[in-house]
Amino acid sequence: MDSAKQGKAKKKASLSDSSAPDDYWQKKLELDKKGIQLFSQTVYANWCKSCGICIALCPKNVYDKNETGGPVVARPDECIGCRVCEVHCPDFAMSISERYPDRRISPRAGDD
Ligand code: SF4
Numbered sequence: 001m002d003s004a005k006q007g008k009a010k011k012k013a014s015l016s017d018s019s020a021p022d023d024y025w026q027k028k029l030e031l032d033k034k035g036i037q038l039f040s041q042t043v044y045a046n047w048c049k050s051c052g053i054c055i056a057l058c059p060k061n062v063y064d065k066n067e068t069g070g071p072v073v074a075r076p077d078e079c080i081g082c083r084v085c086e087v088h089c090p091d092f093a094m095s096i097s098e099r100y101p102d103r104r105i106s107p108r109a110g111d112d
């Protein structure tokens, strides 16, 4: 076997030895099988003018109101990713993205 092929074989072996990628995809596949998709909601507080549109329009009641009338993400797992809040926000202060199961299998160095 030439050195390039040996290198590829070594890389493949080291990937299959690690349980981390399998564990990650296993979680993702289990959620997909159950038809569960998770989403995260990001509110850019500096841009938000607390009009309350996102709170009023969300069909899943994901947000509570803070003291100024702006959104607080209270029930993130209820989100169905419809993006009604994102597209109706007049100040582009809202962002919805798919949330995958935690990719971090073990704590990073320096984390407590
Ligand atoms: S719709 Fe936009 S500006 Fe209005 S409260 Fe929601 S995030 Fe803030």
Ligand code: SF4
Pocket (backbone or CB within 6 Å): 039, 041, 057, 058, 059, 060, 061, 062, 078, 079, 080, 081, 082, 083, 084, 085, 086, 096
């Ligand atoms: S994407 Fe839809 S369900 Fe999710 S928080 Fe926004 S309006 Fe609510």
